[in-house]
Amino acid sequence: MAKLIELVGISKSYDGEKVIDSMNLYIRDKEFITLLGPSGCGKTTTLRIIGGFETADEGKLYFDGVEISDVPAHKRQVNTVFQKYALFPHLNVYENIAFPLRLKKVKENEIRERVTEMLKMVALVGFENKSVSTLSGGQQQRVAIARALISHPRVLLLDEPLGALDLKLRKDMQVELKNIQQAIGITFVYVTHDQEEALSMSDTVVVMADGEIQQIGTPTDIYNEPKNAFVADFIGESNIVDGVMLADKKVRFASHTFDCVDGGYAKNEAVDVVVRPEDIDVVSPEAGMLTGLVTSVTFKGVHYEIIVDIKGFKWMIQSTDYVAPEATIGIYIEPDAIHIMKKSKYSGMFGDYSSFSDEIDQLSDADTAEEF
Amino acid sequence: MKNKKSLLHSISAAPHIFWAVLFIVVPLIIVIFYAFTVQNPDGSYTFSFSNIASLPDYISIFGLSLELSVIATAVCLVVGYPLAYIMARSKPKTQKILVMLLMLPMWTNLLIRTYSLMAILDNNGILNQLLGTSFQIVGTKGAVIFGMVYDFLPYMVLPIYTCLSKIDKYMWEAAADLGCDTPKTLVKVILPLSRSGIISGVTMVLVPSIRTFSISQKLGGGTFELIGDTIERQFVTGALNVGAAISLVMMVLILISLTIMNKFGDSEDGGIIV
Numbered sequence: 001m002a003k004l005i006e007l008v009g010i011s012k013s014y015d016g017e018k019v020i021d022s023m024n025l026y027i028r029d030k031e032f033i034t035l036l037g038p039s040g041c042g043k044t045t046t047l048r049i050i051g052g053f054e055t056a057d058e059g060k061l062y063f064d065g066v067e068i069s070d071v072p073a074h075k076r077q078v079n080t081v082f083q084k085y086a087l088f089p090h091l092n093v094y095e096n097i098a099f100p101l102r103l104k105k106v107k108e109n110e111i112r113e114r115v116t117e118m119l120k121m122v123a124l125v126g127f128e129n130k131s132v133s134t135l136s137g138g139q140q141q142r143v144a145i146a147r148a149l150i151s152h153p154r155v156l157l158l159d160e161p162l163g164a165l166d167l168k169l170r171k172d173m174q175v176e177l178k179n180i181q182q183a184i185g186i187t188f189v190y191v192t193h194d195q196e197e198a199l200s201m202s203d204t205v206v207v208m209a210d211g212e213i214q215q216i217g218t219p220t221d222i223y224n225e226p227k228n229a230f231v232a233d234f235i236g237e238s239n240i241v242d243g244v245m246l247a248d249k250k251v252r253f254a255s256h257t258f259d260c261v262d263g264g265y266a267k268n269e270a271v272d273v274v275v276r277p278e279d280i281d282v283v284s285p286e287a288g289m290l291t292g293l294v295t296s297v298t299f300k301g302v303h304y305e306i307i308v309d310i311k312g313f314k315w316m317i318q319s320t321d322y323v324a325p326e327a328t329i330g331i332y333i334e335p336d337a338i339h340i341m342k343k344s345k346y347s348g349m350f351g352d353y354s355s356f357s358d359e360i361d362q363l364s365d366a367d368t369a370e371e372f
Numbered sequence: 373m374k375n376k377k378s379l380l381h382s383i384s385a386a387p388h389i390f391w392a393v394l395f396i397v398v399p400l401i402i403v404i405f406y407a408f409t410v411q412n413p414d415g416s417y418t419f420s421f422s423n424i425a426s427l428p429d430y431i432s433i434f435g436l437s438l439e440l441s442v443i444a445t446a447v448c449l450v451v452g453y454p455l456a457y458i459m460a461r462s463k464p465k466t467q468k469i470l471v472m473l474l475m476l477p478m479w480t481n482l483l484i485r486t487y488s489l490m491a492i493l494d495n496n497g498i499l500n501q502l503l504g505t506s507f508q509i510v511g512t513k514g515a516v517i518f519g520m521v522y523d524f525l526p527y528m529v530l531p532i533y534t535c536l537s538k539i540d541k542y543m544w545e546a547a548a549d550l551g552c553d554t555p556k557t558l559v560k561v562i563l564p565l566s567r568s569g570i571i572s573g574v575t576m577v578l579v580p581s582i583r584t585f586s587i588s589q590k591l592g593g594g595t596f597e598l599i600g601d602t603i604e605r606q607f608v609t610g611a612l613n614v615g616a617a618i619s620l621v622m623m624v625l626i627l628i629s630l631t632i633m634n635k636f637g638d639s640e641d642g643g644i645i646v
C-alpha cells in the first residue's frame with residue numbers, strides 16, 4: 001500500500017511548551033491507523049495538523065506526494081469527525097449531511113440520492129427532518145460521520161469520536177466504524193486514549209507519549225513486543241522488572257535465571273523484563289521458579305486478579321484458579337512469556353503493582369476523557 | 373413543577389409583583405383610560421373613539437419616524453455586526469477592553485451626548501470650524517439618523533457580540549473542514565447562528581429610535597417632528613387623551629412587530645421575549 005500522508009520532522013509548541021517533537025510518520029492508503037496515548041501526548045495536535053486546523057512550527061506535511069503544509073483546511077481532501085460532533089444547530093439532519101454538497105453546487109437530485117445513501121449507511125433513515133439538537137449522542141455521532149463522508153474524502157480523521165458515548169454504544173460503534181471503513185475503503189486516522197479501542201479497530205497503532213512516537217506496529221506487535229516500559233504499561237497490564245541479560249536467551253531477574261526467546265543484547269546488559277499477568281502460571285511453592293506471598297485477590301469475572309509479593313516486588317497474576325490471600329504460592333513462567341526490552345527513560349516508572357489501585361486507574365481515565 | 377408555592381416563595385415575590393402592578397399595569401390602564409375618553413368641560417370623562425379617530429392625521433409623522441428609525445437601524449446593523457464580529461474574535465483581554473469602550477458612552481446621559489453631538493455638528497460647530505466650512509448638518513434627516521446611530525449603536529453591538537462569542541470554535545473548524553473558505557463560513561454558518569443576536573439588536577435599536585423625541589428635537593433643529601415629539605407635545609400642551617391614544621397605538625404596533633420578529637428568531641435561545 002502506498003504512502004498517502006507523510007509527516008516529516010513535525011514540531012509544534014504552545015506557549016513555549018513542546019507538544020510534538022520532530023515527529024516522523026507515514027500513513028498508508030486505505031489503512032485504519034490509531035494514534036494512541038494519554039492526555040497531553042500530542043495525538044490530537046497531530047490530527048489537527050493533518051486536518052489543517054493547526055500549523056506545525058517546523059517540518060513538512062505531504063499528501064499523496066504533494067506538500068500541503070500551508071494548504072488551508074477547506075482545500076484538503078480530508079474530513080474530520082470532531083469530538084463534540086460540531087453539527088450545525090441551524091440545519092436539520094438532512095441539511096447537515098448535504099452541507100458539503102450544497103457548497104459544491106451539486107444538483108438537487110444527486111444530493112438527495114447521496115444523502116439517502118449516507119443515511120442508510122449510518123442507519124438514520126427517517127431522521128431527515130429532525131433537528132440535530134433532539135438527537136442522542138450516538139445519533140449525532142452518526143450524522144457527523146455521514147456529513148464527513150459524503151464528499152468522498154481520501155482520509156477521515158476521527159478525534160476521540162466515541163469518547164462521549166456510554167460503554168455499550170461505544171462497543172457497537174467500534175464495530176460499525178470498522179465496517180464503514182472496510183466498506184468504503186478509505187484511510188481512517190483515529191485518535192483515542194482507550195487502548196482497548198485502539199487494539200480492536202486498528203490495522204496500525206501509533207503509541208505516543210510526551211510528544212514523541214514510542215512505537216508503531218500492528219495491535220499484536222504492540223501488545224506482544226512492546227518497545228519500552230511506557231508501551232508495555234499503557235497497553236494492557238504488565239509486570240515490568242529489572243533484569244540482566246546473561247547471554248542470548250538467558251535472563252536473570254528476581255534472583256533467578258530464566259530461559260527466554262530474546263537475544264542480541266550485550267553480555268550482562270541491564271534490561272527491562274515484561275511478563276504479562278495472564279502468562280504467569282500459579283503452581284505449588286515447591287514447583288515454582290519463584291515463590292511469594294499473596295497480598296490480595298480480586299474476582300474480575302473471567303479471572304482472578306492476584307497480587308503476589310515476591311521479594312518486595314508486587315507482581316500481578318491473572319488466573320482462573322482461586323488462591324487464598326496470605327497463601328504462599330509458586331509461579332512458573334514459560335520462556336516465550338518473557339519479553340525483553342532495552343532500558344529507556346521510562347524504565348522504573350511503571351510495572352510495579354505495589355501502589356496499584358483500580359480507583360486510581362479510573363481517575364486517570366476520567367482525566368484523559370476530558371481532553372480534546 | 374410543584375403546584376403549591378411555599379409561603380417564602382410568595383413573600384419573596386410580593387415586592388416584585390407590587391412593583392410591576394404599580395408601575396406597569398396601573399400606568400397602562402391609565403393610558404388606555406385616557407385613550408378612549410374625552411374630558412368634558414365640567415372635568416368628568418366620557419367614553420369616546422374620537423381620539424383614535426383623529427390618529428390618521430399623524431400618519432405622515434409616523435411614516436417619517438419609521439423611515440428614519442429603519443434607516444438608523446440598518447446603519448447600526450451594517451456598522452455594528454462587523455464590530456461585534458471583531459470583538460468576538462479578538463483575545464479575551466482585548467474583548468474586555470472593547471466591551472468597556474463600547475459601554476463607556478452609555479454611562480453618560482443620552483441628552484448630554486445628544487447636546488455634545490449638536491455642538492459638533494452645528495453650522496458654527498466644531499466640525500465646520502475644523503473644516504473651515506459652514507455646512508448645514510443639524511436640521512437634516514442625516515443628522516437625526518446619525519444621532520440615532522450614535523446613541524443606540526451599543527444596543528446593536530452587544531447582543532450580536534454575545535451571540536457570536538457563544539458560537540463554538542468547532543463550528544468554524546467544521547465549516548472549514550467541509551469546504552468553506554472564510555466568507556462562506558460567515559454566510560453559511562456564522563450569520564445563521566447569530567440570527568437571534570441580530571434580532572435582539574434590531575429590536576433594541578428600532579424601538580428606542582422610533583419613539584425618540586430628544587434626538588429629533590436637538591439634531592432636527594426644529595424642522596422635524598417625529599412621533600415621539602408629537603406625543604410629547606400632546607402631553608405638554610395638556611391634550612392627554614390624544615397623546616394617550618397615539619402612545620397606545622404605538623405600543624400595539626411595536627408589540628405586533630416584535631411578535632413577528634420573534635417568529636423569525638430561534639425558538640430555543642436568544643431573542644428577546646415580548
